[in-house]
Amino acid sequence: MFLKFFPREINILDLFKKQVGFAVDAAQFFKKTVSEGTVSTETLNKMREIEHQGDEVAHEIFDQLNLTFITPFDREDIHTLCEELDNIVDMVDTILSRLVIYKLTKVDEELVEFANVIEESVTAVASAVNGLRNMKNAKNILDICREVNRLENVGDSMRDKALGDLFEKEKDPIVVIKWKEIYQDAETILDICEDVAHVVKNIMLKQS
Amino acid sequence: MFLKFFPREINILDLFKKQVGFAVDAAQFFKKTVSEGTVSTETLNKMREIEHQGDEVAHEIFDQLNLTFITPFDREDIHTLCEELDNIVDMVDTILSRLVIYKLTKVDEELVEFANVIEESVTAVASAVNGLRNMKNAKNILDICREVNRLENVGDSMRDKALGDLFEKEKDPIVVIKWKEIYQDAETILDICEDVAHVVKNIMLKQS
Amino acid sequence: MFLKFFPREINILDLFKKQVGFAVDAAQFFKKTVSEGTVSTETLNKMREIEHQGDEVAHEIFDQLNLTFITPFDREDIHTLCEELDNIVDMVDTILSRLVIYKLTKVDEELVEFANVIEESVTAVASAVNGLRNMKNAKNILDICREVNRLENVGDSMRDKALGDLFEKEKDPIVVIKWKEIYQDAETILDICEDVAHVVKNIMLKQS
Numbered sequence: 001m002f003l004k005f006f007p008r009e010i011n012i013l014d015l016f017k018k019q020v021g022f023a024v025d026a027a028q029f030f031k032k033t034v035s036e037g038t039v040s041t042e043t044l045n046k047m048r049e050i051e052h053q054g055d056e057v058a059h060e061i062f063d064q065l066n067l068t069f070i071t072p073f074d075r076e077d078i079h080t081l082c083e084e085l086d087n088i089v090d091m092v093d094t095i096l097s098r099l100v101i102y103k104l105t106k107v108d109e110e111l112v113e114f115a116n117v118i119e120e121s122v123t124a125v126a127s128a129v130n131g132l133r134n135m136k137n138a139k140n141i142l143d144i145c146r147e148v149n150r151l152e153n154v155g156d157s158m159r160d161k162a163l164g165d166l167f168e169k170e171k172d173p174i175v176v177i178k179w180k181e182i183y184q185d186a187e188t189i190l191d192i193c194e195d196v197a198h199v200v201k202n203i204m205l206k207q208s
Numbered sequence: 209m210f211l212k213f214f215p216r217e218i219n220i221l222d223l224f225k226k227q228v229g230f231a232v233d234a235a236q237f238f239k240k241t242v243s244e245g246t247v248s249t250e251t252l253n254k255m256r257e258i259e260h261q262g263d264e265v266a267h268e269i270f271d272q273l274n275l276t277f278i279t280p281f282d283r284e285d286i287h288t289l290c291e292e293l294d295n296i297v298d299m300v301d302t303i304l305s306r307l308v309i310y311k312l313t314k315v316d317e318e319l320v321e322f323a324n325v326i327e328e329s330v331t332a333v334a335s336a337v338n339g340l341r342n343m344k345n346a347k348n349i350l351d352i353c354r355e356v357n358r359l360e361n362v363g364d365s366m367r368d369k370a371l372g373d374l375f376e377k378e379k380d381p382i383v384v385i386k387w388k389e390i391y392q393d394a395e396t397i398l399d400i401c402e403d404v405a406h407v408v409k410n411i412m413l414k415q416s
Numbered sequence: 417m418f419l420k421f422f423p424r425e426i427n428i429l430d431l432f433k434k435q436v437g438f439a440v441d442a443a444q445f446f447k448k449t450v451s452e453g454t455v456s457t458e459t460l461n462k463m464r465e466i467e468h469q470g471d472e473v474a475h476e477i478f479d480q481l482n483l484t485f486i487t488p489f490d491r492e493d494i495h496t497l498c499e500e501l502d503n504i505v506d507m508v509d510t511i512l513s514r515l516v517i518y519k520l521t522k523v524d525e526e527l528v529e530f531a532n533v534i535e536e537s538v539t540a541v542a543s544a545v546n547g548l549r550n551m552k553n554a555k556n557i558l559d560i561c562r563e564v565n566r567l568e569n570v571g572d573s574m575r576d577k578a579l580g581d582l583f584e585k586e587k588d589p590i591v592v593i594k595w596k597e598i599y600q601d602a603e604t605i606l607d608i609c610e611d612v613a614h615v616v617k618n619i620m621l622k623q624s
Binding site: 284368371372375379381384385388410413414 | 478479482483492513517518519589590593594
Binding site: 062063066067076097101102103173174177178 | 492576580583587592593596621622
């Protein structure tokens with residue numbers, strides 16, 4: 001209701017829609033890449049492109065935030081939301097880079113599973129962020145946030161299982177070092193999604 | 209003085225008392241478990257219970273924060289305090305999980321020492337948080353915060369010594385990977401306690 | 417212009433000048449130490465001295481912040497700026513400590529390169545922070561911030577190359593564990609510098 005009178009505010013929601021769209025692109029590209037089981041420097045170039053576009057929207061949001069006096073929700077929440085969405089894309093990029101740098105070319109079933117859950121969680125995050133456009137979505141947004149929290153717990157168990165198996169089966173410490181980092185980074189993406197859900201929930205509750 | 213007129217605000221202090229109580233429970237349970245030297249899935253279940261109860265209070269605090277217009281101290285400080293207390297419990301849970309997943313069953317003297325200092329620090333943190341109820345405690349709270357800072361420095365030295373010994377004596381890289389993570393996580397708990405002390409100090413100074 | 421009427425505010429800019437000065441001291445000392453290729457407990461004592469002086473200024477800033485009603489820029493920005501400058505010094509100290517604890521005494525060309533870029537970035541950060549004294553510097557400050565961002569990207573590539581070489585050439589997993597941590601910490605300093613540049617840019621845009 002409040003939003004009607006401030007066309008500039010719609011603008012920030014449009015920018016968030018764009019930004020979270022790049023997060024979804026990153027998650028889908030990650031899933032596709034990992035499922036196909038081959039990461040190359042070409043893969044990295046494509047990923048960097050997504051990251052670069054995401055960065056540009058993030059900068060636009062920060063610029064808007066610095067220039068706009070009235071914002072549709074707390075400046076601090078806008079700031080955090082923008083940073084966390086940026087972190088999702090950065091972390092996907094980090095994992096893909098590590099796979100190349102560490103020359104981890106053989107398919108890893110655990111990482112494929114992680115990629116599926118990450119895509120699910122980022123897609124849910126996008127629905128929640130886009131839902132902010134209409135506060136009538138409140139109940140729906142809360143349900144989505146709960147789902148994102150659930151997926152974070154799923155990710156915790158997946159990481160624990162993956163680390164347990166890794167230390168159980170892999171005897172080459174160098175390989176252990178590499179995969180341990182990859183699994184922990186993958187789980188971190190689900191943590192970031194939970195942080196986003198948390199901000200979205202806060203924004204919504206403050207408006208209600 | 210201010211608090212008298214706003215009974216709802218007392219509520220948030222009551223909730224913090226409960227939350228920091230679960231942090232103390234976690235620290236004591238950690239000390240007991242590590243001293244006895246056996247971590248089992250049963251241990252984890254008991255720890256999860258403490259964590260779950262802590263989570264519930266944290267959610268209550270966030271809900272209160274979103275619904276209450278007037279708060280006894282800055283919303284941002286309440287938010288940070290709640291998150292950091294949550295982080296203490298989570299990190300204790302993480303270390304216990306790792307001990308099980310990594311199958312580290314033999315007693316480690318260094319971890320016992322860490323557990324003692326962690327319990328001391330979390331107990332001090334609880335006194336500081338509960339002290340916020342009465343601003344006449346100001347001097348006392350400042351002393352406690354200084355003690356928490358001192359314990360963080362103690363933790364730094366303990367971690368440095370533990371890592372030094374580990375790299376000196378342990379020749380199995382897989383074991384090095386495991387304990388290095390455990391020691392660094394243990395020290396992180398003392399960092400978080402210092403963060404809590406910092407917020408408490410800020411809250412107090414703003415009120416004075 | 418605003419600043420003229422509030423002499424206390426000048427005070428905070430003076431304190432930031434002092435604090436960022438210690439960050440530069442730390443970066444220069446790090447470069448010198450790493451270039452000479454020998455880190456001793458004496459080195460650590462000298463570094464601790466810089467850290468201790470930096471800490472004192474940070475405490476002064478927090479005290480000012482808690483006692484001052486009117487601040488030259490957002491309290492939250494002052495808070496973040498102060499914390500991040502503190503983090504630069506702490507992280508340099510951490511790396512030097514690790515070199516001693518891990519007994520990494522042989523010169524490492526990669527770390528020398530990192531130290532050069534770190535010194536460049538921290539020096540740029542100091543110019544940006546000190547530039548806040550006069551908002552006529554706006555364009556200049558923005559240029560410096562862009563340079564800090566560029567150096568962070570340089571650092572990312574350096575870390576990726578360093579890690580790639582490490583896993584390629586080093587066959588002792590214990591040595592891999594040690595250097596991997598050092599490189600990642602070195603890159604983290606450039607991340608922190610970017611965070612500082614980000615805050616400085618925000619402060620400036622809000623004032624304009």
